[in-house]
Amino acid sequence: MKISELSQHSGVPVATIKYYLREGLLPKGEATAATQASYSQRHLQRLRLIRALSEVGALPLARIRDILDAVDDEEISLHKLFGLALYEIGPTVAVPEEDPTWDRAQRVSEELLEELGWQVTPHAPSRHRLTQALATIDRLGLSVERRVLHEYADLARAAAVRDLEWIDPEDSREHAVEFGIAMTVLLEQALLALHRLAQEDVSAQRFGPPAPHAPDDPPADTS
Amino acid sequence: MKISELSQHSGVPVATIKYYLREGLLPKGEATAATQASYSQRHLQRLRLIRALSEVGALPLARIRDILDAVDDEEISLHKLFGLALYEIGPTVAVPEEDPTWDRAQRVSEELLEELGWQVTPHAPSRHRLTQALATIDRLGLSVERRVLHEYADLARAAAVRDLEWIDPEDSREHAVEFGIAMTVLLEQALLALHRLAQEDVSAQRFGPPAPHAPDDPPADTS
């Protein structure tokens, strides 16, 4: 497959594919001559994965590259790889120094995880993300009860069980990991969308008249 | 309060505050002279809200401005306002034209919402987000069973009920809305963090040895 065909099959402009090649996101095609290379189905699949993580998952290309580099490193076990991916797909949170509010929130996070008995590494970035959310709530003069946090945690764990249920560790490493990462990111987006839609529904029921919001209702909707 | 004090209390650089003023995110202080203005607690609160939505919620400043403009518009009811906010805090999804995969995914989304009986407007952007996730899963050659989507939906709705439970519609409009929006964004971040932590826990239990992932961890690990 030529680069132009790769472009047509994926819907990604040639210039962008070249950019991904330069950035090391996509492996080079097999060179057949000085100005010719051929690309395989693997390239197409990889390209689709990159676009899925970038467009749908909104992951920075640098993160995607780190993940793919790990995927291509045969030394790394499936388990480690998935762990690394879980770290890479989250945002990086800057931890402030000397901040009493932060320290308090961090204590709450740690106690919560302790109570839940979850097995997570001490340096998991998501701990910081949780702490940041709690600290910010605190700073705004708001608060969440621990009971509520537990309820959220139970819901989150139930979703996580579903997330990983379909992964088959007996599958080929390549396949299991690439699709495992894609599914983790994609299902999260689906879950977020459902969450928002549910909020709208609950909001309509709780304090809404039959006619819900509309900024300027365009006449014919795509149906 | 002078701008320098506002900066100290919020931790936001003066230059950035000026930028927010220019961009209309923060109302101007009360001018006391040609080169002097004084800022109130409301300004400080507003500034903290902006930073919370921007830093923690990763919302673009343009979105934040749109939300705040609506908050300041007394014409808009609490319900409409919250609906608008729910639209603004999600990503914008480009809808492709002429795409069979998309159309199929859209049908699944609509049928799902139909089955759930949720009351959401036909043009809710989250519908597109859900469709996009499903279409992308399809394009990668993967699939999700409808049963699983229902389970996610149930979890999402349970979380949504918690999200809105603490909002008091009898509260002052200003207070209810500003903090309602902040809480929606902040609790979502907390939920996402818990989700990731739960995934790590489940992953460790399902296909991990006692020692979970770490970028540089002891060798014992064979999957």
Add this chain to the structure above:
DNA sequence: AATTTTGGAGAGTATAACTATCTAATAGGG
């Protein structure tokens, strides 16, 4: 033989969110 495509490299563009500089007008301390 003429036209198109390609790989590889570099430069240019768009957007977002700041950050820095400048000017004239104060404000506050001594």
Add this chain to the structure above:
DNA sequence: CCCTATTAGATAGTTATACTCTCCAAAATT
């Protein structure tokens, strides 16, 4: 009242990300 620091307001510069465009010589296609 003088002097230094601060401020509002405006303009310009910076950084990061993700492309997008242009060029060139070689190879492929017509």
